[in-house]
Amino acid sequence: MRQRLPRRRILVAGWFSFLHGEATAGDVLALRRVEDVLRRAGVSYDVVWSPGFRAGALHLEEVRPEDYTHLVFVCGPLHGAQVEALHRRFAHCARIAVGTSVLDPDDPAVAGFHRVLARDAPAAPPVEDLSARAPAVPVRPVAGVILTHGQYEYGPQRRHDEVARTVTHWLAERDCARLELDTRLDTHDWRLSATPAQLLSVLARLDLVVTDRLHGLVLALRAGTPAIAVDPVAGGAKVTAQARACGWPALIPAERLDGRLLERWWEWCLTSGRVAARQVRAEFLEGSLPDSADGLLEALEVQRSPG
Template sequence: MHERRKILVTGWFSFLHGEATAGDVLALRRVAAVLRAAGLGYDVVWSPGFRADGTHFEDVDPAAYTHVVFVCGPAHGPGIEELHRRFAHCVRIAVGVSVVDPRSPAVTGFHRVLVRDAPGAEPTLDLAARAPAPASAGPPVVGVVLTHGQREYADRRRHTEVAETLTDWLGGRDCARLELETRLDAHDWRLCGTAGQLEAVLSRLDLVVTDRLHGLVLALRAGVPALAVDPVAGGAKVTAQARACGWPALVDADEVGTAVLERWWRWCLADGRGAARRVAAAFRADTAADTADGLVAALGARPAG
């Protein structure tokens, strides 16, 4: 009986103007695991805006399928109603969905609705909760600290080019990216209000990618490796600070590119954590010199002339 079934799995992640959330994709993994365990084959439809290399609705011949499974999210709206029309000959099942209006055509068009929550129904566990766990520890968590200012460097500025190169490159890496800002603001909830708050975030990262001096220093202070790019041609304060910290993972603005970035990426995730912890330990040992050491003497000196 299984051989006669041809199942198409869809969700909000399938629609061109839909939305692929992490919860939806994990719910899909749960459904896929159940189908595989039952020996049932299936195809998945993806939005071309999310998975350009996947199967899209325009690639699908509805006549090739006997069943349509819609996974997760609200069972509501014209997209789902169109799904019913296009696959009218199929058995259509919704699983793990929220029902807002039980009389909606989007809901009544299904032959079976396995609800996550609905008016008058006891809620059930969301499908994402029991999705198969990843085989490994997961991708690294990377803080991204960039600047678009520093006009004082005039025609030596390469900030725009550096930021574009870094963000394009990072977009293709398997990592969890977290955009961070060193600027503090007590009134904007999106920004840290204290230095301690930012340090708490940095300490939980695997890596920081930055073109800012304080992106470098604060990452190392937290014992986290930093892949630093100096956005000023010929090197400026980021280069100088990497030298002062004894930190090797530094790229010049005119040399930034995929090969050098990936080389330092591998180093930071392999050997860089230990190196960063050693730098952080040196900071805490209070033995390295900084300019504050000369402040008291400077305050006691008489002005020249």
């Protein structure tokens, strides 16, 4: 009589599983590659996540090791006490590391695995990282975020902190790529643009901008990128005035700021808003909209009165 093999139960872990680990984009894409291989083979598995990253997922402290026959550790370097602890806790499991870096083959964190399918190791040719062949992911909107916490000249009308808090909390829940930007130039800080051209080059590559700054709005439109403008001053101030001057509709007063309005203008910016922004950009370049410099030469004719 043919002997039946025990059913495999696989637990997949990585540095993204540890309470004091971290989840990187590369690690999670490597996990997706491993999941794809297991699913295509019809192999069932569970994944454990750090509670600091995914609070509602399965966590290591909740797992009963006796429920599993195999432990698969995905991506990252094999070293340290946290990896060694896995060997002790899952001592009865077949333990496999895949897509990992081996610094020292004699390290207990490495030697504890029954099989190491390394991406790089001493005296072995490197192989492609798992993230490179992970299943394709959808392209998400890229939003530039330009906010100010200053402008104290507006005194009790300031709503800057409340605006920033509402906007950033809302953005954190959006499925988008967020890029924090500043209109301030600096020739010494590599994180900031040193010239207007550098900042405009970034703005031109975005899908939209979310800002409570006058120049965040104007420069986005100059680059042909739609912007959600929030006026952080109660009653409206220069952001409102500038949106009106430019004929830009995606404006939210601080008093009315909420997720519903942000959602409305977000969808508009990602659809017809792009065409509208390019139209404003064309008007800027043509000089068809007036600005205060148009009256400068006439103003220079003014003579100071004696005395």
